[in-house]
Amino acid sequence: MLPRVQLHVLILLVFSVVAVVALQRMRMPSSLGYLLVGALVGPHAFGLVPDVEHNRVLAEFGIVFLLFTIGLNFSLPQILAMRNLVFGLGTAQVGFTTIVVGVGAWLLGHAPETGFVIGAVVAQSSTTIISKQLIEQGEDQSRHGRLGVAMSVFQEITAVPFVVVIPVLGMASGSVAAPLGLALLKAGAAFVLVFLAGRWMLRPLFHEVAGRRSAELFTLTVLLVSLVAAAITQSLGLSMALGAFLAGMMLGETEFRHQIESTIRPIRDVLLGLFFVTIGMLLDVSALPEIWHLALAGAVAMLVAKAVLVFFIVHSAGVNRATAVRTGAVLAVGGEFGFALLAIALDSQVLASDVAQVVLMAVLFRMLIAPFLIRYNAAFASRLVRRPVLATNGVAHAGDAPPGQRGHVVICGYGRIGQNLARFLEVERIPFIALDMDPARVRDAHAAGMPVFYGDASERDILEAVGADHARLIVISHDDLGAARKVLQQVRASRWPVKVMVRTRDEAPLAELLELGATEVVAETVEASLMIAAHVLLMADVPTPRVLRRIRAAQANRYQHLHELYRSDEPALGEADQDPGQDRLHAVEVVAGSAALGQLLGALALGDCRLQALVRAGERMLHPSPGLKLEAGDTLVLFGTPDSLGKAEASLLARVASTEPESAPMREDTQ
Template identity: 45%
Template sequence: MPHHALEVVLLLLAAAVAVVTLCRQAQLPAMLGYLVVGIAIGPHALGLIASSAEASELAEYGVVFLMFTLGLEFSLPKLMAMRTVVFGLGSAQVIGTLVLVLGGAMLAGLPWQAGVALGGALAMSSTAIVSKLLAERMEVNAPHGQHAIGILLFQDLAVVPLLIIIPALGRAGGDPWEVLGWAVLKIALTLVILLYFGPRLLRPLFHLVAKGRSTELFVLNVLLVTLGIAYATAQAGLSLALGAFLAGMLIAETEYRHQVEEDIRPFRDLLLGLFFITVGMRLSLPAVWQQLGAVLLVFLFLTVGKTATIALMTRVFGRSPGTAVRTGMALAQGGEFGFVLLALAAGSGLLPAAAEQVGLAAILLSMLSAPFLIQHSDALVRRFIASDWMLQAMRLTQLAAKTMATSDHVILCGYGRSGQALARLLQKEDINIYALDLDPERVKEAAVAGENVSFGDATRREVLMSAGLARARALIVTYDDTGSALKILSVVRKERPDLPVIVRTWDDSDIERLRTAGADEVVAEIMEGSLMLASHAMMLLGVPLSRVLRHIRGAREERYSLFKGFFRGATDESLDEQAQPRLHSLQLDASARAVGCSVGEVGLAELGVLLKTLRRGGARIDEPENGETLQAGDVLVLLGAPELLARAERRLLRGE
């Protein structure tokens, strides 16, 4: 490799490391950082890289691996299950947006071929940004989330024919329809050959490689297959990216799909990052400034016009106004494939340089604004669409009516596998439960089966209140999502500071954060799995059960100081359990005798009871000092044997 090319690669790698670190700290998509770095170091800004054909050629392989991953994720059963949204609403969105942009481009004096390329690029939305934000807001399974994901699926599929059409239009020296016809014939022939012979060759090849039990050999084989098929399609006059997509589709039909996806990710992320840096390098800030009016116009189309277009089409498909507008706002931005198509159109000579600059700048601005639009979509919909208020109120009224006669129950936030297993165990002990879940299909099937479950977002105060929060006995977050759990804890601690709350998490990294927010118990899956594994191993090795239990209890106490006990339930009847220390929550009202006294003065220690936590408003004090003065409204979490807890409660409330 020439020294200049090596310098370019090193500079790009250094920039990539710096930007990913900063974006991780700022909780921003790394893709946006790559673009900004490309703008800064490119020939139109600082000029650290004057021009780099080598970097652009290397970054093109990032698109190859992106399309390969897209092929791996291609699922015909999933597409068929969502066929109305994907092929109906999705195709309407892409075609409708393309036609609108085509008309605008022709009015602006661009040829229709350039209008098609620009329309295809602007029709795309960012799968990475939208899926991440919807997941963070727990809206993937909401109606507008399902519609947004369905449209994104069709957009991903639409990239494939656009990768064929755009270069064909750019090479059209004579009749463009004749060129397109030949391109379609080529792709049809290539598809027949690959889809017929591919599975018959790939499966035995992967079986043979897997028998070698070598990770290095497996990765080499994946690279060979991916780049080999991409090379074959390029030799047929098509694009490398199309061949990579077909390779991904073929491997997705084998049992090695998930392993391949995991192994290829480092190559894809690295090269894709370089691709977005080189896209940023193409952006000329002086040219954008000269075309600022056109940039803002395209930006307004992406954020406002695209929202209106998608909302209108969603309404045509019979969805509510609130769902339609939320779907439109979720997709009101350009996407990563938009950059791919713009680069392809410019490289084919199809798109003028000025139009490319306008498209690049507008898509970048729309992607930067996407998090703010999605974050405030609920507020905007409720403010301007009165029927959405009525629909939400009706759902909450139905939920409240179902739980009106329920009291002393446990609210389960999430009704997946863990939630359903927990519900069955609680119901065996005659403990009433009521579950909230955001998967409409799951809720429908469970409700038909007679389960106490409703569709609702447990992070919202009005939903929890409608589920009987004021009358509940406990609340359990059954899914692993720290952000969502923190929102639920915030609501619960404001409305029911005395309510025991149990939260599930993946490991022990967020335990203190959740406990500070008000969780009484935090169950870490990794730790509990390890404890169960150790307990089974010790019992098989002949360690007495009492010692096994002592080891487990000691391990829990070291990790979770609050796990030193449990909240008593109505079914704790055995003599052995009656002797065990447990946790008990007690709220002091204004008439309690302990109000105004210090912790030391009430003498809990002499009763054999430990004050584990004191909650005052939104604050939490773990193991408060003896000099801490108790106030009306304080919630005390006490640890001790049942009979001692009863004596402590009488002393705190009545001074006995």
């Protein structure tokens, strides 16, 4: 018999896997699956898993890591640089929605703090749902798509003050002015403390940790920093999520942010799933027959209020009516952060249990209905503005995206070759982002203002973070063949329409890398030999155009002639790993009495080998005529595998009874 806790974990895992798979097949957000799991297995339905305290504690860490990753994406300089948008449309949308919905709830008889919480919940939208569905519809680069995604992302920043305010509403017995002022002072103190720690401690700490090249140590450090920051704000009487957000914002300024986000994402997703399960456990399914009409009406009211308010805010900013309507439809979707605010409000006892049931179900209905608004936003706009509206606004140009995030070059490895590539790209004003695993190199380059970040390019999350899915080219400039294979597998598995160039030490893995999906493979030793050959030819007074033609021909043929090398029986220094079965060149001299003597080149039985040249009397003929008759002393240059070369040589040099050459007629030389 399994212990009770283990049984509960297994039940949650089984139901979660089934629910998430089912929701993803229907192209619905996974968070809805977790909510449904919580509602079904919780104490108000089947009662398979009790709503115990340790589940809530773990679920709270899901909110902590959610805010931590949000902070990573918005560093302080970035927020200041985008203050017009942050404090413009984003703040207006959150502020007006909270006020209008809150006043409406107050007029319906709810307490002011309850109305405030409901308004704050309605103000949130799901960036995940919005961005994913817009991409599927091909509208992610349309004007309403960019506006919707930008405003939903900035909601997450402007909503952070709610994390400070809502707990105060639950603690205040009279006027909230003094407790709120004290909370804001504490939040300011926490910001200063985390800011100073980020400036003086976090960057040196992560440089030291990254220098150890230990993924385990890096993960532990990320967990430590996020939880310490959360503990600091909690000790000040504030939310743990606020401290995590501040820590993430400070680390967002460093060159480690992409690797940190990739490291924390699996942990965050698992704990966030548990958070949604615990929220689902709060849903009283037995009360659904009594309150479903209130919840459905509330969901419709939330959708309409949010869409109308967004329309007026966007339209007043100078955007045309059709785009404003479509933006409102996009932003009407409910958001995961709204559930986080509900959880904080419930813990702070700001919401009564009966009101919480209606709001929870209303938000759930809203998340179920709203995706259809996004899918048919063009049809809604056509009806409201009374003119046809195209389903998409066309494909945007690369310049419409933020700099360095579309149409750029991703350089994997910022060593000698990567840095030289970056210089050429910089001169040509081609945007690029480089990734490297050497913290000292990344630190120096980042300090010099270069877009170089610490991260493992073989991880899909890292590639997505630097916009590899929208890049014009990925260059694998390091010589780690195993890592190059992983990058190619990630790119091709994701079906990103991006070219990939791979640098290798030599030409041995060329065929394998091309098969894995590389667009071009550049062998360092071969290119070096081409460069040396070019200089030699130029110094030998060969005309420059002819030299260029020779080099280009060799490159166009994928270095075919340069692959054809003479191999020694004992590998030289640095060639210990050469493939003994690899194709090679081999010279066979025709001697008196051999079977090949007097035969025509075109009639030779060479098997799988290929004739590359013929040497006669010291003269090398690269393209000898098939009608040329072999003479004693001729040397045949053959190309093939060691086995095929051995068979061909045995056939050519086989002894015959007569040493007189057969009198075959000479054919005309076709050269």
